[in-house]
Structure formats: structure tokens, C-alpha cells
Amino acid sequence: MTGMTAEVMTPKEVETAKEAAIAPKFVTKGVDVYYAEKQALTNVSLDIETNQVTSLIGPSGCGKSTYLRCLNRMNDTIDICRVMGDILLDGADIYSREMDVVHLRARVGMVFQKPNPFPKSIYENVCYGPKIHGIAKNKAELDDIVHTSLQKAGLWNEVKDRMHEPGTGLSGGQQQRLCIARAVAVQPDVILMDEPCSALDPIATAKIEELIDELRVNYTIVIVTHSMQQAARVSQRTGFFHLGELVEVGETEQIFTNPKDERTQGYITGRFG
Amino acid sequence: MASDHIVKSFDDQLNRLGNVIAEMGGLAEVQLSDAMEALKRRDIEKAIEVAAGDQRIDDLESEVDHLAVSLLALRQPMATDLRDVIGALKVSSMIERVGDYAKNVAKRTSALAEVPPVPPAFTVARLGRLTQEMFKEALDSYISRDLVKASTTRNRDEEADALYTSIFRELLTYMMEDPRNITSCTHLLFVAKNLERVGDHATNIAEMTHFVVEGKTPEGERANNDESSFTVVRPAGID
Ligand SMILES: Nc1ncnc2c1ncn2[C@@H]1O[C@H](COP(=O)(O)OP(=O)(O)OP(=O)(O)O)[C@@H](O)[C@H]1O
Numbered sequence: 001m002t003g004m005t006a007e008v009m010t011p012k013e014v015e016t017a018k019e020a021a022i023a024p025k026f027v028t029k030g031v032d033v034y035y036a037e038k039q040a041l042t043n044v045s046l047d048i049e050t051n052q053v054t055s056l057i058g059p060s061g062c063g064k065s066t067y068l069r070c071l072n073r074m075n076d077t078i079d080i081c082r083v084m085g086d087i088l089l090d091g092a093d094i095y096s097r098e099m100d101v102v103h104l105r106a107r108v109g110m111v112f113q114k115p116n117p118f119p120k121s122i123y124e125n126v127c128y129g130p131k132i133h134g135i136a137k138n139k140a141e142l143d144d145i146v147h148t149s150l151q152k153a154g155l156w157n158e159v160k161d162r163m164h165e166p167g168t169g170l171s172g173g174q175q176q177r178l179c180i181a182r183a184v185a186v187q188p189d190v191i192l193m194d195e196p197c198s199a200l201d202p203i204a205t206a207k208i209e210e211l212i213d214e215l216r217v218n219y220t221i222v223i224v225t226h227s228m229q230q231a232a233r234v235s236q237r238t239g240f241f242h243l244g245e246l247v248e249v250g251e252t253e254q255i256f257t258n259p260k261d262e263r264t265q266g267y268i269t270g271r272f273g
Numbered sequence: 274m275a276s277d278h279i280v281k282s283f284d285d286q287l288n289r290l291g292n293v294i295a296e297m298g299g300l301a302e303v304q305l306s307d308a309m310e311a312l313k314r315r316d317i318e319k320a321i322e323v324a325a326g327d328q329r330i331d332d333l334e335s336e337v338d339h340l341a342v343s344l345l346a347l348r349q350p351m352a353t354d355l356r357d358v359i360g361a362l363k364v365s366s367m368i369e370r371v372g373d374y375a376k377n378v379a380k381r382t383s384a385l386a387e388v389p390p391v392p393p394a395f396t397v398a399r400l401g402r403l404t405q406e407m408f409k410e411a412l413d414s415y416i417s418r419d420l421v422k423a424s425t426t427r428n429r430d431e432e433a434d435a436l437y438t439s440i441f442r443e444l445l446t447y448m449m450e451d452p453r454n455i456t457s458c459t460h461l462l463f464v465a466k467n468l469e470r471v472g473d474h475a476t477n478i479a480e481m482t483h484f485v486v487e488g489k490t491p492e493g494e495r496a497n498n499d500e501s502s503f504t505v506v507r508p509a510g511i512d
């Protein structure tokens with residue numbers, strides 16, 4: 001008669017159970033990366049949880065960008081770069097022969113440190129991706145995608161009356177949000193961001209951070225940042241890299257209040273020798 | 274002692290915070306032992322001195338607040354550094370409370386000096402010694418980040434609570450025996466309560482040692498032997 005006792009879960013438990021049931025977006029196992037003879041990543045195993053923000057921190061040159069570029073095969077564009085190990089997106093090996101790299105990069109979008117809008121109009125910056133990926137069937141659909149993408153990127157109100165002016169004419173913070181709109185327009189699953197705020201002032205930074213928080217509902221986000229405060233503010237999980245290794249990964253709050261590894265502790269408290 | 278931050282002045286500020294806590298703690302220890310001494314010797318002058326001395330502890334607490342806020346705002350401390358700052362804020366307010374208890378004990382000395390002594394005063398003095406030791410040990414554990422000492426302090430709180438409960442009974446008994454005891458016994462009851470609170474704060478400080486070292490306070494409730502809230506003493510012959 002066990003069926004008689006109803007299992008009652010608190011809303012928090014339900015939430016936790018739901019989260020546990022969702023498989024990680026990326027599973028990476030034993031990733032090694034070499035630039036020619038030089039090893040840049042050693043045996044990195046890290047799961048990127050779905051609909052969470054994962055931040056990657058660590059000293060300059062520790063391999064954060066290298067790791068990020070593995071996730072959408074941007075390293076393919078570097079001749080001397082070799083990537084080994086398992087990188088699975090929704091369970092599928094992204095380095096397998098069957099993987100269409102163009103399609104992969106649409107699913108896993110990227111936003112760079114320096115805003116890099118095309119030297120075209122704001123409108124064209126956003127509609128370019130959907131056009132080449134054949135996401136929109138007609139002009140009306142395209143307009144709609146441009147509109148919603150700019151809205152998601154929190155830029156719509158600022159640009160709606162100047163859609164045909166060049167994207168490069170926007171302020172740095174606006175350009176960065178334009179790049180986010182461009183990434184969002186191709187309806188990706190994942191957005192990778194490599195120091196997206198390092199060229200922005202605190203207000204523009206706050207807007208991007210607010211945006212990241214909103215985007216998390218629909219997207220999985222991985223962000224590389226040199227600002228510990230930013231990692232603490234925007235992410236749910238944090239990974240600390242050092243000399244090409246993933247030293248520690250955990251709940252962001254745990255990493256910043258009570259890290260387990262001496263090296264993490266040294267880095268985040270500013271004691272690195 | 275904080276050391277090896279890349280930014281040296283960060284170390285300096287953290288160390289300053291630790292030093293002020295140590296100074297506050299030392300002062301509060303002296304205040305407490307002076308208050309107990311004045312009580313024992315019925316020394317009203319000394320008691321007045323103790324009451325006036327509390328201001329210095331309050332000033333140091335403000336200094337800790339100021340230093341901690343500035344550290345939080347300007348350095349954004351993380352991990353152990355963050356816990357150090359939070360620990361300092363909490364411990365300083367606990368020390369400040371202990372200072373207040375010493376002052377309260379001192380204030381009752383003049384009233385107690387005017388009435389004949391009662392035997393429970395000896396048990397109260399014993400509670401005084403016990404809680405002073407606990408307080409000193411707790412401060413030592415905090416300042417030297419010594420978890421073993423912190424655990425010992427925590428374990429002694431039971432003893433303090435039990436002693437307080439027995440003082441409570443003893444005082445009630447004396448009050449019932451002879452109404453002329455009521456004044457002194459009532460004042461002693463407040464003194465005992467203050468001392469019992471010192472024991473509680475010593476325990477809290479010891480728990481902060483665990484927090485700054487390990488990032489969490491110890492699990493599990495401490496055994497509570499303070500049964501005074503439920504204690505009833507019936508006069509002999511009436512039942
Ligand atoms: N295109 C490249 N060719 C050769 N070596 C490279 C290349 N890109 C990165 N490396 C090397 O790989 C290592 C990791 O670099 P990576 O850019 O991933 O570090 P990072 O953690 O992103 O650093 P930063 O915080 O400075 O951006 C470094 O030693 C770097 O010199």
C-alpha cells in the first residue's frame with residue numbers, strides 16, 4: 001500500500017528535482033588542447049548545465065578562451081591548434097564527421113571581448129545570420145526576428161528609429177548588445193561570451209549583466225570574465241582554470257565564499273604569487 | 274594575521290581589524306574581572322570606574338564597523354578574507370555585549386553593598402569565574418583561529434547553564450526563607466543572568482572561529498542545561 005502515501009515536495013525540492021532531471025547542455029571529458037607543441041589545456045572535464053550561466057575565471061593565459069573556443073569549434077580556424085577529448089553537445093560529439101560546423105556555430109553563438117559589428121546597418125547586422133541560415137521565410141518574418149532579437153538584447157528602444165544607420169556608429173555598450181542581438185537572432189541554444197564587458201563602463205556592464213540574467217531562461221550561457229564580482233553576480237556555476245587545468249568547479253556562491261582548493265582561494269583573494 | 278596579498282595595504286587593513294578585535298576583547302576581559310572583583314569586595318568606587326570604562330569598548334566597536342564597511346566597499350573581499358570581515362563584525366558586537374554585561378554587574382554593586390551579603394553570592398562568583406574563563410578561551414580561539422579551543426569553549430556552556438539553573442533555585446529558596454533577602458537575591462539574580470549571557474556569547478564567539486576557519490558554523494544544537502525558565506521552587510510546608 002505504498003501508493004497511499006503521497007510524496008509531498010516543497011516548491012524548492014520540485015525545482016531541484018527538475019534541475020537534476022535536465023541533462024547538461026555540454027559534457028566535456030578529458031579535453032587536451034595543443035597549439036603546435038605547446039599544451040594549452042590538460043585533461044579538462046566540465047559539464048555545462050542547461051539554462052544556467054557558467055563563468056570561467058583564472059589568470060591570463062590559463063586557457064579560458066581556448067576552452068570556450070572548443071565549444072563551437074572556433075579553434076578549427078587556428079591551423080596549429082589540435083583538440084582532443086570528448087565534447088558532447090546534447091549528447092552528440094561535436095568533433096564527429098557528421099557535425100555540420102556552420103550549423104554548430106549557429107547553435108552555439110559567440111560574443112567577443114571587443115564588440116565587432118559588421119560595417120553595415122543595424123538591421124543588416126541582426127538579419128544577416130537568420131538570412132544565411134534560412135531561418136526566415138520572408139521579409140515579414142525577418143523583420144520580426146530582428147525586432148525580437150533587438151528586444152531580447154535590450155537595445156530595441158534605443159535603435160528602433162535608426163535601424164538603417166551603421167552599427168559601428170553605436171556606443172561601445174550598444175555595439176556589444178547589438179552583437180548579442182546578432183547572436184540571439186539565429187536562435188542558438190548556447191551563447192559563449194569572452195570577456196563581453198571588458199571594454200564597457202559600469203552602466204553598460206550592468207545592462208549586459210541584466211541581459212545575461214534574462215537570457216538564461218532560454219539559453220545556456222558560458223562567460224569568461226576577469227571580474228570576480230561579475231562572475232559572482234551573473235553566474236550560477238563557476239570554474240577556475242590555472243595553467244591549463246580546471247582546478248575547481250562548483251556553485252558560484254561556494255567558490256567565492258568557501259573554495260576547496262588552495263589555488264582557487266589564492267586567486268580569488270588576490271594572493272597569487 | 275593576513276599576509277601575502279598582492280596589494281599590501283589590503284593585508285594592513287585586515288590586520289588592523291584583527292588588532293582592534295584583540296584590543297576590544299582584552300578590554301572586555303578586564304572590565305568583566307574588575308566588575309566581579311568590585312562585587313566581591315563591595316567596592317563602589319571600582320564599580321563606578323568599570324561602568325565608565327565601557328565607553329572605550331563601544332568606541333572600538335565603532336572603529337571595527339568603520340574598518341569593516343570600508344574593507345567591504347573598497348576591497349570586495351572574497352572567501353577567507355570575506356569571512357574574516359564578517360567574523361570581525363559579529364565578534365565585535367558580541368564583545369560589546371559582554372562589555373555591557375560587565376557594566377550592568379558593576380551597576381548592581383552599589384545596591385548590593387548596602388544590604389547584608391547572602392551565601393548564594395559565592396555560587397554567583399563561581400559562575401563569574403567560569404564564564405570569564407570561557408570568554409577568554411573563546412577570544413583566544415578566535416584570535417589564533419584555534420578550532421580545538423573553540424570546541425572546548427562550546428562544551429563548557431552546558432556547565433554554565435547548569436550552574437545558572439542551580440543559582441536560580443538557590444536564590445528562590447533564600448528569598449522564601451526570609452523576605453529580607455529579597456533585595457540582594459534579586460540583584461544577584463540579574464548578575465547571574467548577565468554572567469550566563471557572557472557564557473552564551475563566549476559560545477557564539479567560538480562558533481565564529483569555526484565560521485572563519487571552515488566557512489560554516491558547527492552542526493547540531495548544543496545541549497541546553499538552562500532549565501531556569503521551567504524551574505518552580507515551592508515553600509516548605511505549603512504543598
Ligand atoms: N592562436 C594561438 N596560437 C598559439 N598559442 C596560443 C594561441 N591562443 C592561445 N595560445 C596560448 O594558449 C594558452 C592559453 O591561452 P588562452 O587565450 O586560452 O588564455 P586565457 O585564459 O583566455 O587568457 P586571457 O585571460 O589573457 O584571455 C596561452 O599560453 C596562450 O599563449
Ligand SMILES: [Mg+2]
Pocket residue numbers: 064065066194224
Ligand atoms: Mg582569453
